[in-house]
Amino acid sequence: MVDVEFRIIASRREGLLIGLGQLIIANGFHLLRHRLGTAADGVVLSMTVRGSENGLLQLEEHVGTHAMVLSFEAWPAEAGPAAAALRIEPTLATPPPAPPTAARATPQAGPAAPTAQAAPIAPIDHDRVERLLPQLARSYPNFFLFLHALEHELAPEQREPTMLYIGQRVGAWIYKRDYALGARLPPAQALRHIGVPALRQLVQVDARGDVLHVANSPFPHRGRPGTCCHFLRGVLGGLLGAAQAGDTVRIVETRCRNAGADTCAFECQA
């Protein structure tokens, strides 16, 4: 067991401790103490964690690639910060935030700002998505923490296309990994024989006829209105699209717990 001290510079305070706390627990460590402060370059979180030395590299990698982390230093707790002088791992840390994405630029621009100066909003931040995807693959199937963090950061108009796209990539990846062997199946059968077992790795799924009901989707009740399980919709679309050899498969979330239903329901419309 080792005690390691982290000094993390983050983009904002809200949700930082919860996000990193869950990350620490997910990596088999526990938090001994922490302190939050503010510096010129962002929010500073100092924390000491304890866990197995074998898992330290992975924890550092996860901290470094966390969506809210701008940079971090880590050193053995007893050695003091001087020992960390060269332990900054810029390659792991998320690069300093790019010019605010469109998502964040728009509200800042304010109503009086000339529209020509507002950066156009890209529906999907591909750089960010591409950085996140390998992390999702490594953490599969326990990756909702990363998705929540990303979703939280996205502008409202980016959420659906981005989460849907990530879901499709993850679904296609799961299909290639675990379900590619065998015949290509028509959509209804693919939903039953591929969609259900694949989604069961992530959430509680119940198939009633050609409709999949998810009882515990982690996306509802996070302060947004309407149907919100875009990621799960994307996963199903990616799985079934790959099973159809690239044919278009449209998945519709017909009911959502976020809109008051008892389960989130998904239907395939080929």
Add this chain to the structure above:
Amino acid sequence: MLHDHFIQCDHDPFLMGLSYVVSVLGSFTALQLAISIPQARTARQRWSAIASAGAAMGGGAIWAMHFIAMLACRMDLAVSYHLGITALSAVIGIVSCMLGLAVAVAGRGMFNWTKLALAGTCMGLGVTGMHYTGMAAMQMAARTHYDIALVGASALIAIVASTVALWLAFNLRGKWQMLGSALVMGVAVCGMHYTGMQAATFVPDAQLVAAGGLSGPKLGMGIFAVTTVLLAVVLSTSLLRHRQRALVQI
């Protein structure tokens, strides 16, 4: 009704069990190779997968099973097997299985009931054809007579169970795809064989003799070789799949 002058075939339960295990092992190997056929990108890949799956099914699941079951059949007379007809029986099993698998995955790899029924019939008839050709290879001082109704029943068992096994292998995913299909295909092969043996009656005929051909020990060596190859293929396929799975990029 059996008469005193008919020769009885008493089956050794251990070897009967072993014959089922070998047919499941052969079916598992064959179906694991077969389910990768729809993923083939070139005609060459496709045909080589069909050929290897057909060989594993015809040679391993059917042929090896049949002759282990024949070793399990104890009769009070010497039996050997005509080499040419025995080889022909293996060819029939392999070719019909290849044909069945080729039909099953024809087109874009989509399954439909017509293809499934045709493929199951090809494979079922392959199992049946191999069995009765293998029986024709028997050299002994007895003639074999068949109950046609039971022969028909044995063929029907082979066709139905092969069809079910193919459906499980190609349509399902997970453990039912992996193991369920092999267990059912084992039922197809063994069910057909032992029903076929019930259909056979051996009547002594002093004019016929067991001369030359393959006898017990040589047959045992052949079966051992086939089973070893099957195990090697299963192991290497499993290792290869594990590696490929790890290499899939998101």
